[in-house]
Amino acid sequence: MTARVSVILCTKNRQASLAPTLESVGAAAVPPGWSVELIVVDNGSADGTAELVRAWRRPHLEVRYLHEAGPGKSFAYNAGLRAATGDILLCTDDDVRVPRGWIEGMARPILDGPADAVAGGVVLPAAVRARLEASALRHRPDWVASTERIDPQHVDHMVGANMAFHRRILERIPQFDVELGPGRLGYGEDTLLSWQIMAAGFRVAAHFDVAVEHHFDPARLTDRAVVEMARRLACSHAYLRHHWVHQRRPRWLRLKLAGALLRRARHRPRGGALSDAAIRAEEDVAYYGEFLRQSRRARRYVRHGLVVLAPP
Numbered sequence: 001m002t003a004r005v006s007v008i009l010c011t012k013n014r015q016a017s018l019a020p021t022l023e024s025v026g027a028a029a030v031p032p033g034w035s036v037e038l039i040v041v042d043n044g045s046a047d048g049t050a051e052l053v054r055a056w057r058r059p060h061l062e063v064r065y066l067h068e069a070g071p072g073k074s075f076a077y078n079a080g081l082r083a084a085t086g087d088i089l090l091c092t093d094d095d096v097r098v099p100r101g102w103i104e105g106m107a108r109p110i111l112d113g114p115a116d117a118v119a120g121g122v123v124l125p126a127a128v129r130a131r132l133e134a135s136a137l138r139h140r141p142d143w144v145a146s147t148e149r150i151d152p153q154h155v156d157h158m159v160g161a162n163m164a165f166h167r168r169i170l171e172r173i174p175q176f177d178v179e180l181g182p183g184r185l186g187y188g189e190d191t192l193l194s195w196q197i198m199a200a201g202f203r204v205a206a207h208f209d210v211a212v213e214h215h216f217d218p219a220r221l222t223d224r225a226v227v228e229m230a231r232r233l234a235c236s237h238a239y240l241r242h243h244w245v246h247q248r249r250p251r252w253l254r255l256k257l258a259g260a261l262l263r264r265a266r267h268r269p270r271g272g273a274l275s276d277a278a279i280r281a282e283e284d285v286a287y288y289g290e291f292l293r294q295s296r297r298a299r300r301y302v303r304h305g306l307v308v309l310a311p312p
Contacts, residue, residue, distance in 0.1 A: 006086030072183030105210035120162030121211030186232025
């Protein structure tokens with residue numbers, strides 16, 4: 001069986017981590033008769049990313065460099081989707097290492113029919129895991145894009161570092177929401193896309209055995225970075241709850257926000273390690289504040305639906 005696969009990789013100012021990612025993609029096997037293109041979407045890098053990608057070539061891959069000025073990873077994703085020519089759209093990140101059988105492993109379930117989309121595995125290598133265990137994120141591996149807490153029998157979302165879907169899906173659902181993801185609220189662009197795929201009746205299969213290794217920047221484990229991560233995750237969650245879930249605005253939302261502010265003041269670390277209670281307090285403040293802001297806006301989507309009601 002022949003197949004055409006488009007690998008979409010979005011990046012910004014990560015030349016150092018992008019280089020080994022490209023090498024791993026270049027080492028991935030391409031089955032005989034298959035055509036694979038790699039589309040690298042640069043979302044405004046100023047670190048030599050463009051030169052790296054334009055100079056990088058592999059005989060079995062068609063490499064294409066795109067520049068997308070729209071601020072945020074979702075803009076970059078959508079540019080990649082528009083440029084892609086493949087029937088299978090395979091997404092990954094600029095700080096992972098893919099296995100040799102990655103392309104066929106992610107595409108085959110879609111080509112053979114049992115799935116319209118595939119949630120691949122995202123694992124942490126031993127050295128990265130050790131650093132995580134020594135940080136405030138030791139109980140939150142999913143915050144750094146890991147699939148270890150997703151039940152493969154009940155997949156509720158795909159992780160953008162390793163997901164694939166058939167082009168026909170784009171005939172039914174919107175593209176990535178440009179208000180979500182890195183560069184905007186911070187997270188949730190892959191979650192919402194996953195929810196919409198499932199709401200449209202498409203089949204999502206878990207193939208966590210086809211796993212990429214996530215070699216994220218250790219700077220993401222500092223206390224300051226963890227607090228910022230907590231805030232962005234909470235804001236993204238509030239956006240989804242208002243615009244897609246249609247959660248009603250609680251009557252006592254301002255009181256909830258005031259209470260969260262008091263808890264944050266009480267748990268804010270003063271020279272000690274960042275505690276779980278402090279992280280939860282940061283989440284609550286960000287969530288209630290963002291939900292208050294979003295609840296003043298018209299909802300963007302039909303409840304649990306695919307129709308966009310209002311522009312961003």
